[in-house]
Amino acid sequence: MQKSDKIYIAGHRGMVGSAILRELKNQGYHNFILKTSEELDLRDSHAVMNFFKDERPEYVFLAAAKVGGIIANNSYKADFIYENLMIQNNVIHQSHINNVKKLMFLGSSCIYPKFASQPLREEYLLTGELEPTNEPYAIAKIAGIKMCDSYRDQYGSNFISVMPTNLYGPNDNYDLNNSHVLPALLRKFITAKRLGDREVIIWGTGKPLREFLHADDLANACIFLMKNYDEKGIVNIGVGEDISISDLAKLVKKIVGYDGNIVFDETKPDGTPRKLMDVSKLNALGWNARITLTEGVSEVFQAVKDKF
Template sequence: MNKDSKIYIAGHRGMVGSALVRALEKRGFTNQLTRTSKELDLRNQAAVTAFFEREKPEYVFLAAAKVGGIVANNTYRADFLYENLLIESNIIHQAYQVGVKKLLFLGSSCIYPKLAPQPLKEEYLLTGLLEPTNEPYAIAKIAGIKLCDAYRDQYGCNFISVMPTNLYGPNDNYDLKNSHVLPALLRKFHEAKEKGDQEVMVWGSGTPLREFLHADDLADACLFLMDNYNEAGLVNIGVGEDLSIKDLAYLVKDVVGYEGRITFDTTKPDGTPRKLMDVSKLNAMGWKASIGLKEGIRKVYQDAFIEKEELKASN
């Protein structure tokens, strides 16, 4: 990509998309193309067609998606499958139609089988059953990977796919009904500290193992792959290390400064027992994550809770 290349970031207001915008701006890319969901409904084929024909972007980062945690995925199963299929199909097809030079599709680590060997290698895709609670979302993301490969095979399109591990960072979702585990824990512990509650209840047994990558590290990896990867298949993006939800809860407790106790509600689902990405393929290309987990959580907590409350108090 050149500094003046027209680059479309689909989903620029989300955690991943906004991280891509920041990364591109930091590197001096001056011709970013963005649209809010009100300005462009990516589920609408005619609207997406008109947008691509009018703007003709040279590069596309496909970060737009309907996302959520276990509760949202398991409750709105049809919505997660239908809407994500529409979004990725419309964008990938129009990228082909207008001759986009390169497209990067962002998937999710939930594409891998629930009981796949650990760490998760790229070749484990479609080798077993998916985790039932987020199967519709995973199927939609798998379809996106296969769409990119199919357009590459049939039309020679340079469309690539990346699979990030669990993410956190600026512009995350802190809604307790729809958020992922790390932002949910941050909000729970912060509110418990503010209210003086003596206990925080964490969903599940605390035993599942998870890996967490800062969104800014993901954006950096995506720009690296846009410059250095031009093959079919997918590339895992992660840190290559995980920890239990229990250990994560105590880490968040420490960052927030909460002094009460933690209990675990074992009646709630745990989800996949472990999801650790094998990032040897990406590391071999020369990229590694640089933001430590405690450092990243501390910065996110400062930005999302402390600074916002200080701003409210000053107004």
């Protein structure tokens, strides 16, 4: 991938896509094709066909997706499976039709079985039942992985798939109805501190374990893999260590400077008990995460502390 190559980032305004764009610019890449969802509806096969025919991108980062937290995934199951399948099908197929040199498909750690052994190794894919609350989204992502592998097998397309762990960073979603756990915690604690609330209520027991990767680290890993990985199957991207929701809440509380109480609403679902990625494959290729959770959350807090 040369500095002047034509690069299309699908989903460049989201947390992942914007991080990839920032990192590419930092590394000297400059020939980008960027379309907002208003300018190009990736669910529209005809529009995507015309876009690829007109623009002819050489490299594609497929970071566009309909995403959300446990509430959104559980409430809008049809939307999550339909929209993600349409986005993937259109972009991957047109990348093949228009001879894209390389495509990277970004999945999610939720593709792994709910009770898979920990840490999650790449070969655990399709070895057990999925977490019911986000099964439609996970199935769409699994379909994307298999689509990339199938086009590689049948046509020799250089399409690769990467599976990020839980992410956070600039341009995250802070809507309490459909955000992920870390941005939701940040917003709750910032708001509680501002309003003088004496307690913050958090869904579940606080026992589930989660791994968190800063979006800038993910972007660096994606570009590293775009340059250095050309095989079928998947590559996990993560930090290789996790933290309980309870301890995460305490960390966010400390960083925000909130002095009230944390209350866990155990009538609400926990989701998957643990999701820790095995990143030995990625580490063996020569990449390791750089940003610690404390550093990353502190940085994000400084950026959003006056928004809520």
